[in-house]
Amino acid sequence: MQQYRTDLAMERVNDFGSLSGVRTENATLGAFSRNIVQIENEEAARQLQKPCGQYITFHTQQPKLLSSEEKSELAGLIAGSLRHLLPPHGEILIVGLGNRRITSDALGSRVTESVLITRHLKDVLAPAIQGRLRGVCALSPGVLGVTGMETKDIVRGAVDHVKPSAVIAVDALSARECARIGTTIQLTDTGIQPGSGVGNHREGLTKETLGVPVIAIGVPLVVYTAVIVRDALSILLSDMEDTQDSREAAADSLAQRILSADLGEMVVTPREIDELVAALAQIIALSLNIALQPRLSRQEITMLTHETL
Amino acid sequence: MQQYRTDLAMERVNDFGSLSGVRTENATLGAFSRNIVQIENEEAARQLQKPCGQYITFHTQQPKLLSSEEKSELAGLIAGSLRHLLPPHGEILIVGLGNRRITSDALGSRVTESVLITRHLKDVLAPAIQGRLRGVCALSPGVLGVTGMETKDIVRGAVDHVKPSAVIAVDALSARECARIGTTIQLTDTGIQPGSGVGNHREGLTKETLGVPVIAIGVPLVVYTAVIVRDALSILLSDMEDTQDSREAAADSLAQRILSADLGEMVVTPREIDELVAALAQIIALSLNIALQPRLSRQEITMLTHETL
């Protein structure tokens, strides 16, 4: 069993309590809260199995319970953090990761469908609007099993052609706690790591592999069943065992005995996953539009968003 | 926690070992196997929490690994059992249960979309084909939360109007073991019970509520997360406790402590659920067409199936 199987830096930090080289900061913002984790040195990175950099996590209640105004407010908060992570000028390439035919892995693809694409419009629009547009393009390449190509290789082709100042990669994540499904949105300037995401990317999308900064936006949409069983066992054993270490080892060995091969690949997901992914894609696409097009009004964004053919 | 949370009679029988008033029969049929459970008296029914009647269960490997020929063969086997459960004459009403917008609950609805509907064609077809057609109609009413009406009440309206000789109800089930998801197809002449199915029907569809025999076809498509955790705990405790009874009680109480309210409603499902439901709907619709239209050739079935408007 994979040791942690969470893509959330925050969940890993919580496991460790305080750790040298890690700074955290929490804020309540109306109905939402924001947690910032800064991993500052390689030793902390090694222990947390997460690269050095910034991880900004927003928490919300279930998106279906948010009013239109609250969704809009949440998108505005995310946009505020995004702006800090992005270079101020240059075109942006948005990459929707995951497999669009598997609902729990389709978030990235859905976001690219709703974001305002402007790169091809710069020559055809009226000068009045043209000067206020940031060039944005998007790609949803599909997963390795569907294309036969590493995602990184397809994206690199586009990066070489477009020469954006940054890439924004959107992906579905796995978490360790069911309560995080659909309620946690993580931004990071460390890109996408190998092995992360629902679809388990074989190779990463990072500044090293693509040559430009990569901002990643992710939302947990599944928990692996194996993780839940293992955690249940760990709680149970806390009654019986003396130290945390021996408890964890016992839980691992029990979990291995109990879990069939099948179960490890099964995922836990809410039944209304289709609706949940739709709501999150809408919020994230709006936050991208706000962050990337600060000089357009909402009305202008709406009108341009529908020029889809 | 609901005691068992499996809709499969066979899983319940397996828990009990031999039980008076229950007859079972197993057969291997090429690449598939078939298990028949006959619950013969009220005492057995009470213990198993399943009404008296016949439960026929087919087992297959994952549908995506079946060739077209094997799918066709499996459909033929199911059709053979269906024919024994159905009255020989009269029109048939097929009811697709569940919520079509939630993939793991959409099997019933998908089957009604692919089955050959003939009731409205009887007057318009050439006499040569007309005399060989059994009248079939179908309804996919949607769940209580979507319609505001009990499924049973909508179906009863259609039964009163059509006066079929039997109803066939198709539904997604929950199982206790992940290995059963998509690999087990259960037929029964006892109809649909209250509280069963992924969508947890509040009221049943049975001969008592509808006035005509109700044959149910179901396939497990989810396992409740709570069930998996509880079963893991039970295995674990088998090392420590003396008797089965005390073990089960301890597992229940531990599970209750560990499981958050959230988790109880989370479901375990394969990631490729969309594809799985499509394959199963195709197999079941074909088995219905074979069972209900024995006097039509495959070519005739194909041509008529596409007259959908």
Place this chain on the structure above:
Amino acid sequence: MQQYRTDLAMERVNDFGSLSGVRTENATLGAFSRNIVQIENEEAARQLQKPCGQYITFHTQQPKLLSSEEKSELAGLIAGSLRHLLPPHGEILIVGLGNRRITSDALGSRVTESVLITRHLKDVLAPAIQGRLRGVCALSPGVLGVTGMETKDIVRGAVDHVKPSAVIAVDALSARECARIGTTIQLTDTGIQPGSGVGNHREGLTKETLGVPVIAIGVPLVVYTAVIVRDALSILLSDMEDTQDSREAAADSLAQRILSADLGEMVVTPREIDELVAALAQIIALSLNIALQPRLSRQEITMLTHETL
């Protein structure tokens, strides 16, 4: 060729100029306009081939060009007219007509998916909210070719059980002019007539067939190709022929010669039909929620709308 093949009363009235027994009224309402046609006697009804009653038509620009605020405003206007047509008390049954698997015919089905369903909640909600809820239920029965049953017969079963004070039927219509596709919303207190709608209902849904008032809401989503060709020929012939009557006859006979059987069933539709239907379904569902639940706040409507299972 069907004589008119438009479901819009307003298009028929326009063909006739002034007609005794028909009153019309036009209003501009911000960015929208509203046209009311009142057919007051049988002679006018016969000439227009539309039953006596009220037809209220709203006009908008393409829905994709509307901002969220404008959509909300349009929904409010439609709700205002709906309230006048509906009985003040009693439960309401909403019927989504058409075939959900054919996008241009799926409007009715999509609306029922987004409307607030309350009938089953009346017993479970807190008294504070319960007293302010109007009971609403919904059914999307599917078309004759998919169910084998006349829509009217399925709906009548539900009406007999629920005993609503009125039925609201939502359907996709055909128009004569392409410019009306997606831009015209017609309300009428005359119900659904036989032969109308994209799916061409064989039997109507009216006060006569269902026993309660039937309010119909429809939006043109296709124009039959045959209609376009015929109208083009009619314009052309206006150069050459003396009288309108001989011109129309000549156009009919030419159209018949030119049109293959195929073409008559082909429909003209915008390429972005999927997106158009989604936007319209959202507007109409919102207008229904406003009209039917005047004592709920928007926030309460949102929260209740998502209780879909």
Place this chain on the structure above:
Amino acid sequence: MQQYRTDLAMERVNDFGSLSGVRTENATLGAFSRNIVQIENEEAARQLQKPCGQYITFHTQQPKLLSSEEKSELAGLIAGSLRHLLPPHGEILIVGLGNRRITSDALGSRVTESVLITRHLKDVLAPAIQGRLRGVCALSPGVLGVTGMETKDIVRGAVDHVKPSAVIAVDALSARECARIGTTIQLTDTGIQPGSGVGNHREGLTKETLGVPVIAIGVPLVVYTAVIVRDALSILLSDMEDTQDSREAAADSLAQRILSADLGEMVVTPREIDELVAALAQIIALSLNIALQPRLSRQEITMLTHETL
């Protein structure tokens, strides 16, 4: 109005009767027929507005009327022609063109979802099967309005990385006659031309732009409404005018007068377009699998096709 607005070489050849530099050949193959057009010199290419090369067109009745065996037979025939057009060795990149969110433009994308992708499997499979596999990868990049990048530029990035021996591009086409919708499948070794396809590609995919041979597979799925009206007028005028040339000019000028701007962009399409695209995608994907993997059995193809993640 665009002069011809058909993507079918065969329809253009039919307009001209015999033309020097064009060879045609017809064959009946069971229930299907095949037409081969060879454009041999630049003069013929200019007149037909189609580049020099081979155009192979298969004709079938409506796909929904074909049995499984007939679909399989048709796929085998297409595969036979494909094999002649493809280089015997080297990896193949399949490109699904068009906008997957617009059903009539989604054929290319759907085909890539069903084709056997093998490039990434070559290292992980058993040697027994590995040696018999041709490397195949696929990309469905999305249209300019959705990505902000020319399709050609995204594909070129993938070609540079993969270095395939050929590209196969699959696209939805427009035709001039409604009867061709879904019943005509065109193969050509001339690639995709600028301005062709339902989505009207701004730049082409050809050996010149990509550096490797490009085989295009296309199926007409729409007819532009403007084309139908113009053709109707042309037939009408044939009664009145003396010469073909003056007749065509009169039809053009009349059409221009009659057609609103709207209408020119409206498309004619069958109502069951969703079902039609699904059936065609299945046939074409099967023909690609047969042509590209001649050393695999059907059973092996099925099993590998489902390894989608």
